[in-house]
Amino acid sequence: MIVVVGLSHQTAPLAVREALAFPKDRLGEALERAREEAGLSEAMILSTCNRVEVYGRAPEPVSRHVAEFLARFHDRRLDELGSQVYQLEGDAAVRHAFRVAASLDSMVLGETQILGQVKRAYEAAEEAGSLGSVLNALRNRSLAAAKRARTETAIGRNAVSVSHVAVELARKIFGDLRDRSVLLVGAGKMSELAARQMVRGGARATVLGGRTFEKAEQLAAALGGQAAPLEALRSSMAEVDVVISGTGAPGLVVRREDVEEAQAAKRNRPLFLIDIAVPRDIEPEAARVKGVFLYDLDDLRSVAEANLRERRKEAASAEAILEEEIGAFLEWRRSLDVVPLLVELRSRADEIRRAEVDKARRRLGPLTPEQEKALDAVTSGIVNKLLHSPTVELKRMAGNRHHTEHVGLIRKLFGL
Amino acid sequence: MDSRVYLFLSLILYAVGAVHVFVHVVTRRRLLTTLTVASTLLGFAFHTAALSQRWTEEGHFPAVGLSDGASFLAWATVLVFLLVYLTTRVDALGLFAYPFVFVLVCVASLSPTSGRPDSVLRGLFLPVHTVLAVFGYGALFVAFTMGVLYLIQEHELRSRSPHRVYYVVPSLERCDTIGGRAAIGGFAFLTLAILTGFNWNMSLNGRYWTGDPKEWAAICAWLIYVVLITARYRAGWGGRRAAWLGIAGFAIVVFTFAWATLVPGVEAAAP
Numbered sequence: 001m002i003v004v005v006g007l008s009h010q011t012a013p014l015a016v017r018e019a020l021a022f023p024k025d026r027l028g029e030a031l032e033r034a035r036e037e038a039g040l041s042e043a044m045i046l047s048t049c050n051r052v053e054v055y056g057r058a059p060e061p062v063s064r065h066v067a068e069f070l071a072r073f074h075d076r077r078l079d080e081l082g083s084q085v086y087q088l089e090g091d092a093a094v095r096h097a098f099r100v101a102a103s104l105d106s107m108v109l110g111e112t113q114i115l116g117q118v119k120r121a122y123e124a125a126e127e128a129g130s131l132g133s134v135l136n137a138l139r140n141r142s143l144a145a146a147k148r149a150r151t152e153t154a155i156g157r158n159a160v161s162v163s164h165v166a167v168e169l170a171r172k173i174f175g176d177l178r179d180r181s182v183l184l185v186g187a188g189k190m191s192e193l194a195a196r197q198m199v200r201g202g203a204r205a206t207v208l209g210g211r212t213f214e215k216a217e218q219l220a221a222a223l224g225g226q227a228a229p230l231e232a233l234r235s236s237m238a239e240v241d242v243v244i245s246g247t248g249a250p251g252l253v254v255r256r257e258d259v260e261e262a263q264a265a266k267r268n269r270p271l272f273l274i275d276i277a278v279p280r281d282i283e284p285e286a287a288r289v290k291g292v293f294l295y296d297l298d299d300l301r302s303v304a305e306a307n308l309r310e311r312r313k314e315a316a317s318a319e320a321i322l323e324e325e326i327g328a329f330l331e332w333r334r335s336l337d338v339v340p341l342l343v344e345l346r347s348r349a350d351e352i353r354r355a356e357v358d359k360a361r362r363r364l365g366p367l368t369p370e371q372e373k374a375l376d377a378v379t380s381g382i383v384n385k386l387l388h389s390p391t392v393e394l395k396r397m398a399g400n401r402h403h404t405e406h407v408g409l410i411r412k413l414f415g416l
Numbered sequence: 417m418d419s420r421v422y423l424f425l426s427l428i429l430y431a432v433g434a435v436h437v438f439v440h441v442v443t444r445r446r447l448l449t450t451l452t453v454a455s456t457l458l459g460f461a462f463h464t465a466a467l468s469q470r471w472t473e474e475g476h477f478p479a480v481g482l483s484d485g486a487s488f489l490a491w492a493t494v495l496v497f498l499l500v501y502l503t504t505r506v507d508a509l510g511l512f513a514y515p516f517v518f519v520l521v522c523v524a525s526l527s528p529t530s531g532r533p534d535s536v537l538r539g540l541f542l543p544v545h546t547v548l549a550v551f552g553y554g555a556l557f558v559a560f561t562m563g564v565l566y567l568i569q570e571h572e573l574r575s576r577s578p579h580r581v582y583y584v585v586p587s588l589e590r591c592d593t594i595g596g597r598a599a600i601g602g603f604a605f606l607t608l609a610i611l612t613g614f615n616w617n618m619s620l621n622g623r624y625w626t627g628d629p630k631e632w633a634a635i636c637a638w639l640i641y642v643v644l645i646t647a648r649y650r651a652g653w654g655g656r657r658a659a660w661l662g663i664a665g666f667a668i669v670v671f672t673f674a675w676a677t678l679v680p681g682v683e684a685a686a687p
Contacts, residue, residue: 154583158583169573171587172569172573172582172587172588173573173587173588173589174587174588174589175586175587175588175589175590175593176589267651267652268652268655269652269654269655270588270589270655291655291656293573293574295576299576302576302577303576303577303578305577306577306578306579306582310580310583
């Protein structure tokens with residue numbers, strides 16, 4: 001049985017998640033203790049800033065023990081955590097594992113980080129030797145399902161962070177960013193983030209610095225571009241496609257006249273002005289100049305929200321894809337269970353026995369009731385004796401971490 | 417089989433594409449899939465069969481009258497659309513191309529065929545002139561569509577709270593580039609079509625210019641494209657203004673075509 005026990009941004013505040021997070025250097029120890037103390041035969045721990053979860057496999061429902069372990073490991077008591085900790089078993093646990101990997105349970109729907117985090121968590125468990133066939137299968141299937149959901153729907157396609165939105169808008173205007181040029185006015189964190197992605201897309205960057213020219217030079221070097229003094233603003237703007245302005249200046253830095261002059265020199269080719277400063281750097285009236293697209297921080301946020309709405313609509317089709325994959329996984333899991341295997345093995349053996357008895361009876365002619373009984377007893381005896389040891393052995397290995405391989409082998413051998 | 421049957425089959429297959437495109441806008445999947453393209457290709461094959469059938473039925477190139485004219489224009493539009501789609505992968509083009517083609521094929525199947533045996537239609541002028549014209553129209557239709565998409569995308573970008581189309585329509589740059597190339601291609605075909613038209617006039621009437629309104633309309637459309645192309649490449653008139661000119665030019669082209677097919681007379685026999 002697969003169990004998932006933990007807490008996430010949906011159930012617990014940051015303070016609690018922090019307190020229960022597993023530091024990287026204690027992960028090996030935690031995995032070992034989880035197996036010992038909670039009776040798990042396989043274990044994996046996913047610990048990110050938005051969730052702390054223990055994934056495990058056990059022969060019986062042990063989620064309560066896992067939850068207690070989770071609290072004990074961090075010197076907490078389970079009853080004080082209360083309903084913040086969810087304890088999922090069986091199908092519900094599998095469904096949760098799939099949804100987490102596909103980023104449907106994430107704070108920012110469709111974010112891409114979670115896939116790497118889940119991957120690394122499984123790898124850490126593998127290195128610690130606590131990953132067996134079942135969790136390994138869960139890893140492969142849930143990651144494959146996540147990738148499928150991502151490629152077949154647009155759940156992760158549209159940017160939802162301000163700097164990404166800026167880059168995406170630039171692409172909507174200019175298409176390819178290769179050989180485009182970006183002008184950074186001021187060297188802020190967010191403008192750096194956006195510029196970095198544009199440079200990665202092939203754009204050239206120029207950084208204008210005012211009082212702190214050194215900072216501008218450093219950023220220009222990091223972006224593989226040039227630095228220039230703020231006085232060069234007017235002349236530079238006529239040569240660029242994108243301007244990202246994020247100075248700490250109290251007043252306007254770029255005025256409508258500056259933009260008009262630049263656009264006249266550029267013959268009104270598109271100019272994308274991004275104002276991420278508060279208070280604003282670029283005169284709002286500049287948006288009226290031909291060919292100019294002006295976005296301030298609020299505009300970028302409003303596009304990000306629209307993108308998020310788009311993602312939520314996509315989530316429905318992603319859920320449908322995931323349900324398909326979850327269904328396939330569960331069915332596969334059931335086919336590997338020991339109990340149905342034993343039932344099938346027994347009924348197959350009995351079927352063969354009956355068929356053979358019938359054949360013999362036809363050859364022997366009418367038998368007395370005693371002879372009938374004896375024939376039945378002999379054949380049943382052989383079947384039972386033959387199946388006795390496999391039955392015992394199968395039940396014994398039900399909790400074993402190689403049990404799926406064994407079940408598969410037996411199915412193959414007996415043609416089930 | 418009757419040419420009408422072929423035409424009807426192609427109509428249904430184009431409708432599959434049209435419905436598919438709109439369903440996919442609503443359901444937020446990719447606009448064009450292999451299925452859509454395959455059904456369009458099959459529809460195109462039936463359409464080609466319908467045209468060749470018409471050719472044998474009429475005894476001359478099947479581009480005379482409303483029915484055959486619309487059918488032939490639709491055929492060329494599908495071909496141009498497929499070529500542009502397969503080279504650029506701009507699926508938003510389908511949003512306009514499918515309804516346009518669907519309406520044209522509807523008109524073609526519902527209106528009666530002219531069936532006028534006429535010796536002037538037997539020469540080489542009819543096929544050469546109409547093929548050139550129709551491919552020109554197809555390319556100019558692409559330029560028109562890209563112009564509309566450009567304006568839509570520009571509006572979306574200025575609105576700052578994008579709607580669904582924002583995600584479907586390609587970047588401004590792409591709309592502009594493809595629209596520009598389509599306009600040049602269409603213009604080249606249109607020029608050749610007009611030249612052959614004049615020569616046809618010459619061989620029929622002994623004059624290059626008859627003063628027919630259709631000739632005026634064709635020249636007007638041609639001049640608009642001259643302005644569009646020179647302005648774009650000489651004065652850097654890209655983007656918005658080029659988009660509007662592309663739309664205006666195509667509007668006049670549609671008028672020319674309608675005139676040519678709806679007004680009877682030998683002169684108006686071909687588009």
